[in-house]
Amino acid sequence: MSTSYIVVGAGIIGAAVGRELVHRFPGSTVTVLEKESRVATHQTGHNSGVVHAGLYYEPGSLKAQLCRRGVGLLKDFCAEKNLPYLECGKLVVGLDETEEGRLTAIHERAVANGVPGVHMVGPDGIRAREPAAIGRAALVSPGTAVVDYTAITRALADDITAAGGRVEFGRDVVRVERSAARSVVHTSTGTLAADHVIVCAGAQSDRISRRSGGPRHPSIVPFFGQYFLLEPAYRDILNGLVYPVPDPRYxxxxxxxxxxxxxEMTVGPNAFLSLSRERYRGLGLSPRDLAATLADPGFWRFSGRNMPSAVREARTVLSQRFFLREAQRYVPSLEGATATRIERGIRAQAMDATGRLLDDFVIETDAAATHVRNAPSPGATSSLAIAEHIVDRVTA
Structure with a gap:
């Protein structure tokens, strides 16, 4: 008798898990359930498109391991499917002595994580790679790339159906429960049963887990990231990506x-509390989502520790001029540039009961299902490797 699997969510991670299942177990029954009318509707379809090389992550963490594995798998998949994979490289630029010190620490992490070709340069090296950029020092990541994650997710879904699996739309999952020896998925349009369920529900992951008998935390607190598209005259101002050095205070x-x-060249994103989990235009207010955030004691603990960050990010939300002025610190010739606000992204960030943002991927398994509870950046980069990891756990 064949084994049956249900995957909840057709973002890039859910689609990758479904594809891994149909390829690894050709005789199995695999069904992917998606509440929307198409794949990649939420986080996958609203991000920067960056394929992260693995610079920042704690050596030995799931992020570090799966990001490095994921880069290779993603690059091969794009080549196989003839999808764009632009390996344009990235500079992480330090503007002063303090930031140069932080860059050195990031370089050590990157080397420990096995990031190929990563190296430090001074002002001349910055100009050689990005003539419009300035800085005291920079970390060069030549393998950082950009892709179309929505197109990748569509290709993953096509592989699922080509191998005999199903992707069903308009199926909003409410909860998962164990009944006898099988897991039962309760949806907005009825119930389905399978031998195992993998929940890749992004911003709704905590709600489905709690309704399925899981713990309250980690809970999802949504943060929106606003992007601006630079006017056409500045389309080629850079060859690749220019990032700031992360400030440990924020x-x-x-x-x-x-x-x-x-x-096209974009500036962004910033990061500010979102008033909803899945509304990308205008005020983006969902009373239900906002009430859930404000009712979480962990959120207030987080807010109390991060007020300076909130003030800084609020200025980029309220003022396009301030937003672009921040970018001009690294590329002075952006002075006078205009930009168009484009659809924002929303990061489903998991938070524990103390208000600490969880940095690493969090994947929990109970009797009924495997739940992906936290998969922020580099979740998309790591998606194919996350799928391998989850299927290994499910079948161990």
Whole structure:
């Protein structure tokens, strides 16, 4: 008798898990359930498109291991499917002595993580790679790339159906429970049963886990990231990506410049509390989502520790001029540039009961299902490797 699997969510991680299952177990029954009418509707379809090389992550962590493995798998998949994979490289630029010291520590992590070709340069090296950029020192990551994650997810879904699996849309999953020897998935349009369920629900992961009998934490606190598209005259101002050095006082990276797979140049994202988990335009208010955030004691503990960061990020939310001025610190010739606000992204960030943002991937397994509870950046980069990791656990 064949084994049956249900995957909840058709973002890039859910699609990658479904593809891994149909390829590893050709005789199995694999069904991917997605509440929307298409794949990659939420986080996958609203990110920067960057394939991260693995610079920042704690050596030995799941992020470090799966990011490095994921880069190779993703590059091979794009080549197989003839999808864009622009290996444009990245500079992490330090502007002063303090930031140069932090860069040295990042370089050590990158080397420990096995990032190929990573090296430090001074002002002349910065200009040689990015003539429009300035800085005291920079970390060069030549293997950082940009892709179209939505197109990748569509290709993953096509592989699932080509191998005999199913991707069903309009199936909003409410909870998963164990009944006898099988798991039962309760959806908005009825129930389904399978031998095992893998929940890759992104911003809804905590809700499905809690309804399925899991713990309250980690809970999801959404943060939106606003992007601006630079006017056409500045499309080629950089060859690749220019990032700031992370400040350990703040939980997020800060404004950076990112080339897209189509050659357009964007500035962003910032990071500020989102009023919803899945609304990307206008005020983006969901009373239900906002109430859930404000009712979480961990959120207030986090807020109390990060008020300076909130003030800094609020300025980039309220003022496009301030947003671009932050970018001008690294690329002075952006002075006078104009930009267009484009659809924001929303990061589903897991937080524990103490208000600590969870840095590493969190994957929990109970009797009924495997739940991906935290998979922020580099989740998309790592998606194919995360799929391998989850399927290894499910079948161990």
């Amino acid at each position: 939980p997020f990276l800060g404004v950076h410049l990112t080339k897209r797979f189509d050659g």
